[in-house]
Amino acid sequence: MDLQFFKSINGYKVGGIWYPRVTAICKIIGKPGLEKWFAKHGSVAAMTEKRRKIFDFGNLVHDTIEKMLMGEAPEVDPLISPSVDAFSHWLKAHKVKAFDVERRVVSNKHFYTGTLDVLTEIDGNFGVLDLKTTDRVWDDQFIQTAAYFQAHNEGDLRKAETHWILRIDQYQECSLCGAKKREKGGEPDIKEGDTTCPHKWSLAKGICELKEVNNHQIYLEMFLTAKKLWELVNRDLLSQIENYPKRLK
Numbered sequence: 001m002d003l004q005f006f007k008s009i010n011g012y013k014v015g016g017i018w019y020p021r022v023t024a025i026c027k028i029i030g031k032p033g034l035e036k037w038f039a040k041h042g043s044v045a046a047m048t049e050k051r052r053k054i055f056d057f058g059n060l061v062h063d064t065i066e067k068m069l070m071g072e073a074p075e076v077d078p079l080i081s082p083s084v085d086a087f088s089h090w091l092k093a094h095k096v097k098a099f100d101v102e103r104r105v106v107s108n109k110h111f112y113t114g115t116l117d118v119l120t121e122i123d124g125n126f127g128v129l130d131l132k133t134t135d136r137v138w139d140d141q142f143i144q145t146a147a148y149f150q151a152h153n154e155g156d157l158r159k160a161e162t163h164w165i166l167r168i169d170q171y172q173e174c175s176l177c178g179a180k181k182r183e184k185g186g187e188p189d190i191k192e193g194d195t196t197c198p199h200k201w202s203l204a205k206g207i208c209e210l211k212e213v214n215n216h217q218i219y220l221e222m223f224l225t226a227k228k229l230w231e232l233v234n235r236d237l238l239s240q241i242e243n244y245p246k247r248l249k
């Protein structure tokens with residue numbers, strides 16, 4: 001792989017120095033949920049198209065929710081209104097004060113960079129929040145937030161006390177068999193229930209669920225281990241990068 005291309009997809013420069021990105025490093029970790037899902041959705045072309053639509057859905061939710069957290073009243077696309085309604089309901093039930101969104105953080109101690117979704121206070125705790133539009137909270141999502149938490153706390157800002165995943169999702173439920181259908185663009189994804197059922201779908205319901213990390217140190221350890229593996233896999237390219245820590249050799 002070309003070094004410039006490698007650098008462009010795996011990181012960016014902060015203060016003139018190239019750092020790898022958290023999300024690029026985390027790609028080294030297998031995603032069992034995603035792989036199962038991709039296997040079910042056939043050809044590479046169809047997979048890419050569906051993936052693109054899902055990313056659009058995720059981006060739309062991210063964009064809308066982040067604006068709302070910062071006190072704006074964005075126009076809500078009807079496609080995501082069940083999700084946004086669930087979020088509004090959650091927001092009313094908690095004391096939430098967001099300070100920043102899409103904030104770039106850098107760890108000089110462990111040498112990486114990334115962009116955290118939201119820096120916020122929730123019911124009196126100050127921390128790092130990541131928004132997800134997945135159909136459940138996967139434990140490995142805390143590996144990413146642990147990396148942002150660490151980088152944030154290396155700065156001389158107000159220290160974060162915790163990190164959370166705020167999962168926002170929507171689905172239709174079959175009143176006959178309980179199957180759940182998610183339509184995030186393209187062909188719907190149907191889970192649970194009875195495959196022989198003719199299905200009678202409800203209107204889309206939104207979900208908004210907050211999950212807090214329960215052992216930060218373990219997830220940070222997982223991130224740093226993933227980073228070591230990522231560095232070993234990419235050692236030939238990384239060794240050509242000026243300023244990249246030379247302990248790889």
Ligand SMILES: [Zn+2]
Binds near residue numbers: 174178194
């Ligand atoms: Zn059904």
